[in-house]
Amino acid sequence: MGLGNEESHQLLSNMAINDKHGENSPYFDGWKAYDRDPFHPTHNPQGVIQMGLAENQLCFDLIQEWIRNNPEASICTPQGLHNFRDVAIFQDYHGLPRFRNGVAKFMSKVNGGMVKFEADRIVMSGGATGANEVIMFCLADPGDAFLIPSPYYPAYARDLCWRTGVQIIPVHTDSSNNFQITKEALETAYKKAQEDNLNVKGLLITNPSNPLGTTLDRKTMKSLVTFISEKNIHLVCDEIYAATVFSTPSFVSVSEIIQEMEFCNRDLIHIVYSLSKDMGFPGFRVGIVYSYNDTVVSCARKMSSFGLVSSQTQHVLASMLSDDDFVDRFLAESSRRLAKRHNLFTEGLEKMGITCLPSNAGLFCWMNLRSLLKEQTVEGEMKLWRVIVNEVKLNISPGSSFSCSEAGWYRVCFANMDDETMEVALRRIRAFVGKEAKKAVEVMKNMQNIIKSLRANFSARFDEFIMSPSLRSPHSPIPHSSYVKA
Amino acid sequence: MGLLSRKVTCNSHGQDSSYFLGWQEYEKNPYDEFLNPKGIIQMGLAENQLSFDLLESWLAKNPGVSAFEKDGKSIFRELALFQDYHGLPVFKKALVDFMAEIRGNKVAFDPSGIVLFAGSTSANEALMFCLADQGDAFLLPTPYYPGFDRDLKWRTGAEIVPIQCTSSNNFQITESALQRAYEDAQKRNLTVKGVLVTNPSNPLGTSMSRNELNLLVDFISDKADMHLISDEIYSGTVFDSPAFVSVAEILKDRNLTKDSESDVGNRVHVVYSLSKDLGLPGFRVGAIYSENDTVVAAATKMSSFGLVSSQTQYLLSAMLGDKKFTRNYISENQQRLKRRQKMLVSGLQKAGISCLKSNAGLFCWVDMRHLLQSSTFEAEMELWKKMVYDVRLNISPGSSCHCTEPGWFRLCFANMSEDTLDLAMKRLKAFVAESTGSRSRRSIHSSGKRKSLTKWVFRLSSRDREQEDR
Numbered sequence: 001m002g003l004g005n006e007e008s009h010q011l012l013s014n015m016a017i018n019d020k021h022g023e024n025s026p027y028f029d030g031w032k033a034y035d036r037d038p039f040h041p042t043h044n045p046q047g048v049i050q051m052g053l054a055e056n057q058l059c060f061d062l063i064q065e066w067i068r069n070n071p072e073a074s075i076c077t078p079q080g081l082h083n084f085r086d087v088a089i090f091q092d093y094h095g096l097p098r099f100r101n102g103v104a105k106f107m108s109k110v111n112g113g114m115v116k117f118e119a120d121r122i123v124m125s126g127g128a129t130g131a132n133e134v135i136m137f138c139l140a141d142p143g144d145a146f147l148i149p150s151p152y153y154p155a156y157a158r159d160l161c162w163r164t165g166v167q168i169i170p171v172h173t174d175s176s177n178n179f180q181i182t183k184e185a186l187e188t189a190y191k192k193a194q195e196d197n198l199n200v201k202g203l204l205i206t207n208p209s210n211p212l213g214t215t216l217d218r219k220t221m222k223s224l225v226t227f228i229s230e231k232n233i234h235l236v237c238d239e240i241y242a243a244t245v246f247s248t249p250s251f252v253s254v255s256e257i258i259q260e261m262e263f264c265n266r267d268l269i270h271i272v273y274s275l276s277k278d279m280g281f282p283g284f285r286v287g288i289v290y291s292y293n294d295t296v297v298s299c300a301r302k303m304s305s306f307g308l309v310s311s312q313t314q315h316v317l318a319s320m321l322s323d324d325d326f327v328d329r330f331l332a333e334s335s336r337r338l339a340k341r342h343n344l345f346t347e348g349l350e351k352m353g354i355t356c357l358p359s360n361a362g363l364f365c366w367m368n369l370r371s372l373l374k375e376q377t378v379e380g381e382m383k384l385w386r387v388i389v390n391e392v393k394l395n396i397s398p399g400s401s402f403s404c405s406e407a408g409w410y411r412v413c414f415a416n417m418d419d420e421t422m423e424v425a426l427r428r429i430r431a432f433v434g435k436e437a438k439k440a441v442e443v444m445k446n447m448q449n450i451i452k453s454l455r456a457n458f459s460a461r462f463d464e465f466i467m468s469p470s471l472r473s474p475h476s477p478i479p480h481s482s483y484v485k486a
Numbered sequence: 487m488g489l490l491s492r493k494v495t496c497n498s499h500g501q502d503s504s505y506f507l508g509w510q511e512y513e514k515n516p517y518d519e520f521l522n523p524k525g526i527i528q529m530g531l532a533e534n535q536l537s538f539d540l541l542e543s544w545l546a547k548n549p550g551v552s553a554f555e556k557d558g559k560s561i562f563r564e565l566a567l568f569q570d571y572h573g574l575p576v577f578k579k580a581l582v583d584f585m586a587e588i589r590g591n592k593v594a595f596d597p598s599g600i601v602l603f604a605g606s607t608s609a610n611e612a613l614m615f616c617l618a619d620q621g622d623a624f625l626l627p628t629p630y631y632p633g634f635d636r637d638l639k640w641r642t643g644a645e646i647v648p649i650q651c652t653s654s655n656n657f658q659i660t661e662s663a664l665q666r667a668y669e670d671a672q673k674r675n676l677t678v679k680g681v682l683v684t685n686p687s688n689p690l691g692t693s694m695s696r697n698e699l700n701l702l703v704d705f706i707s708d709k710a711d712m713h714l715i716s717d718e719i720y721s722g723t724v725f726d727s728p729a730f731v732s733v734a735e736i737l738k739d740r741n742l743t744k745d746s747e748s749d750v751g752n753r754v755h756v757v758y759s760l761s762k763d764l765g766l767p768g769f770r771v772g773a774i775y776s777e778n779d780t781v782v783a784a785a786t787k788m789s790s791f792g793l794v795s796s797q798t799q800y801l802l803s804a805m806l807g808d809k810k811f812t813r814n815y816i817s818e819n820q821q822r823l824k825r826r827q828k829m830l831v832s833g834l835q836k837a838g839i840s841c842l843k844s845n846a847g848l849f850c851w852v853d854m855r856h857l858l859q860s861s862t863f864e865a866e867m868e869l870w871k872k873m874v875y876d877v878r879l880n881i882s883p884g885s886s887c888h889c890t891e892p893g894w895f896r897l898c899f900a901n902m903s904e905d906t907l908d909l910a911m912k913r914l915k916a917f918v919a920e921s922t923g924s925r926s927r928r929s930i931h932s933s934g935k936r937k938s939l940t941k942w943v944f945r946l947s948s949r950d951r952e953q954e955d956r
Contacts, residue, residue, distance in 0.1 A: 087768055088541070296494070305607050310795035313798065
C-alpha cells in the first residue's frame with residue numbers, strides 16, 4: 001500500500017484503526033492453526049480439529065429433507081418461481097408478515113408454549129451480531145456502560161462496543177457456585193461502575209449461557225428482573241441458544257418470568273434472538289430484536305435497514321417455520337441429538353478424569369483443566385492452550401478469551417462435527433491426558449528419588465551428629481521417626 | 487438521564503421527511519388497476535421492475551441453483567454454515583465481472599477489494615464509520631438521495647455539508663460550488679473527510695461528465711486526508727449517451743491507481759448494489775470497492791453487522807457468472823429503461839411540463855416551478871400535497887432531496903406498468919389544465935369536482951395556513 005502508519009492515522013477514522021473489533025486477540029491463533037492445517041478424516045487425519053466453533057451441524061438432514069419436500073418455498077424452483085418478483089422487490093423493513101409470524105410462533109414453541117410472542121414486535125437484524133449492536137444503539141449513548149456476567153462470548157467486545165462506544169463491565173462469577181450470578185456480584189459491579197463515574201444503562205445476559213452451556217433458573221431470573229427494576233436499568237437477554245436445551249431444567253425465557261412479575265416495567269425488557277444456533281444456519285443471517293418497549297421497536301426497525309434479512313431467506317423460512325409438524329419434530333429431534341452428543345463427549349472425558357461444568361444446553365462444554373495447569377494463572381492457561389492447539393491439535397477456546405476470572409477453564413464445542421471426528425478428538429485427549437499423567441508420574445518418581453537420596457544423606461549425617469559426644473544429652477531421647485528411618 | 491439513547495429521540499433517521507411521508511400516504515391508499523383504480527400511484531419509489539422476466543427465464547433454465555445443488559451434489563450444508571465475512575469467492579468474482587461489464591470492460595476490479603454488505607444502505611454507513619470520526623463532515627452535491635441523511639449521519643455522528651448545485655447549469659458540480667462548500671464546512675469548524683457523489687445521480691438521472699469527475703479527483707488530490715466516495719448504484723441504468731464514466735476509469739486514465747506512485751487511488755472508493763440494476767432490493771446485496779487495504783480490512787470486519795445471506799450469494803454467483811446472460815440482460819434492460827423514460831418525458835410534455843435531460847436512473851427530475859404559487863418551499867409543499875392527495879401521485883419533492891431551488895420533483899418511471907404510467911400522465915395533464923384554469927378564477931363558489939382543489943387555493947391565501955406550514 002505504501003502508506004506509513006502515521007499517515008493512516010489521519011486518513012481513516014479512529015474506529016477503523018483501533019483494536020476494539022477484538023480480532024487481534026491471541027485466541028485467534030487457534031483459528032489460524034486450524035486454517036493452516038484443518039482436520040479431514042481421509043485427506044488430513046493429523047490435522048487440527050475445530051472445536052472452537054459453536055455451530056449446530058447435527059440436524060441438516062431434517063432441513064434438507066424439508067426443502068426437498070417443499071419446492072414451492074423457494075423462489076427459484078419451477079413450483080415457486082411465480083413468487084420471484086414480489087419477493088425480489090420486497091425491502092419493507094417490517095419484514096414479510098408471514099416471516100414475522102413464523103418467527104413469533106417458533107420462539108413460542110422454543111419456550112414450550114409458555115409465552116406468546118407478538119409478530120409486530122419482531123424486528124430483523126443482520127444476525128444476532130447485528131441485533132446486539134442495534135439494541136446498544138437504541139439503549140445507550142457513547143460512554144455508557146452495560147453489566148455482563150463473565151465468562152461471556154468474546155465477540156461482545158465488538159458487537160456491543162466497537163461502533164457504539166458502549167463499555168462492558170464484567171460481573172464476576174466463578175466455580176465456587178458453578179458460575180451462577182449472585183446479587184452480591186451484581187451489586188459490586190454496579191457500585192464500582194458508579195464509583196468510576198460510569199453511567200450503567202443495563203444488564204445483558206446470555207441465557208442459555210455461552211460458554212457455560214447452562215440455563216438460568218427461575219429464582220435467578222426473578223432476582224435479575226428485580227435488580228434491574230430497582231436500578232431502573234435495562235435487561236437484554238440474548239436467548240440465541242434457547243432451543244439447544246437438551247435436558248432439564250427446561251428453558252425459561254425472560255418473557256415467561258415477566259408474566260409472573262406484575263411490578264416489572266416492561267419498557268426495560270428486550271430479547272435478542274437468532275436462528276443461527278437453534279436451526280444451524282448462520283449463513284442465512286437471521287437475527288431478531290424483540291422488545292417490550294414500543295419506542296425501541298420503532299427505532300430498531302428503522303435501524304434494521306442496515307441489516308435486513310434477505311427476502312429470499314425470509315420467504316423460505318416463512319414456510320418452514322409455519323410448518324407446525326416439522327418444527328415440533330425438528331425441536332424434539334435436535335434436543336435428542338444434542339443430548340446424545342453431549343453425553344458421548346462428557347462421559348468420554350470423565351473416563352479420563354476430566355470434568356466439565358454440569359450443563360443442560362448449548363453446543364459446547366465448559367471443561368475443567370485446572371489440574372493440568374503448571375500455574376493457576378492466565379499465562380499458565382495460555383501455555384496449556386498452546387500445547388493443546390499445536391500438539392494435541394484441537395482448537396478449543398481458553399477461558400481467558402471469555403474474560404473468565406478463573407484460570408484453567410476451556411470451552412469445547414461438540415456439535416460441529418460427526419461422531420467419528422468426536423471419537424478422534426476424545427482419543428487425542430485421552431492420549432494427551434495419559435501423557436500428562438505419565439509425565440506427572442515421572443515427576444513424582446523423580447521427586448521421590450530425590451527425597452530418598454536426601455534422606456539417606458541426612459540419615460548418615462544425623463547418625464554422625466547423634467554420635468558426637470558434645471551433643472548427647474542424657475535426658476533427651478533419640479527420636480525414632482520413620483522419616484529418619486526411611 | 488434518558489431511558490433510551492439520544493439516537494432514538496433525534497430526527498437524524500430522517501424518516502419524518504416528506505419523502506417518507508408520501509410513502510405512508512401511498513400505503514394507506516395504494517393504486518390497483520382493479521381493486522383501487524382511484525388510489526395513489528407510487529412514483530416515489532426508485533425500483534426497477536422492467537426486467538424481471540429476464541431473471542425469471544434464467545431461473546427456469548437453471549433449476550439446480552434453487553435446489554442448493556452444485557454438480558449434482560447438495561451444498562445446502564456448506565451454504566447454511568457459510569458466514570465468512572470475506573464472502574463467497576465465486577460470488578465476488580461474478581460481481582466484479584458484472585461491474586466491469588457495466589463499464590464496458592474499460593476497467594477491471596479485483597475481488598479482494600470488494601467488501602459485501604446487506605445493501606448499499608449498510609455499505610455507505612460502514613464506509614462513513616471507516617473514514618469519518620463523529621463530527622467530521624462529507625461534502626455532497628445537492629440534490630441528493632434523502633436516505634443519505636440516515637445512512638451517512640444517523641449512527642455515525644458524521645455531518646453532511648451540501649455542495650449547492652443549480653438549474654443554471656443543469657445541476658452540474660462546479661469548482662466554485664465545491665470550494666464554497668469546503669469553506670462553509672471550515673467556517674463551521676468541521677473537518678472535511680471527503681466528498682460523496684452518486685454517479686449516475688439520484689435524483690437527477692444524469693451521469694457525471696468527465697469534467698466533473700476530474701474536478702472531484704483534483705479537489706481531493708491536493709488535500710492530504712480527503713476521500714472521494716462514488717456511489718455507482720445506478721451504473722447499469724445508463725440507457726443513453728453520454729456513456730457511463732466511472733471514477734475508476736478516470737483514475738486509470740490519469741494513472742492514479744494503486745499501481746502508480748500517487749496515493750489518490752487509496753482515497754477513492756466505489757459503492758455498488760444490485761438493487762437498482764438487477765431490480766433485487768429485497769435480496770440486500772451491496773458492496774464497497776476500495777484499493778485501500780486498511781479500509782478493506784476495517785470494512786470487512788464491520789460487514790459482520792450486515793452480511794449478505796449465503797443463499798443469496800450463491801444464487802447470484804450462478805446468475806452473474808453466466809456471462810451470456812449478463813451481457814444480454816444489461817443491454818435489454820437499458821433499452822427498456824430508455825423506452826419507459828421517453829414515455830414519461832413525452833407524457834410530461836403533453837402536460838406542459840419539462841424535465842432535466844437525463845440518460846440514466848429510474849426517474850426524471852421534473853421542473854414544476856411554473857406550477858408553484860410562489861417560488862418558495864412552502865409553495866412546493868402545497869403543490870406536493872395536491873399531488874399526493876388530489877392528483878393522487880406520490881412524487882418526491884425537491885426539498886426532501888435538499889435541492890436549493892423550489893419547484894423540482896423526482897418522478898419514478900420504472901416501478902409500474904405502461905398502463906399505470908399512462909394513467910399517471912393523464913391525471914397530471916388534467917390537474918395542470920384545471921390548475922391553470924382555476925388560477926384565473928379564485929372563487930370559493932366552485933363546482934363540486936373542484937371543491938377540494940379550491941380549498942387548497944383558499945388556504946394558500948390565508949396567513950394562518952402559511953404559518954402552520956413553517
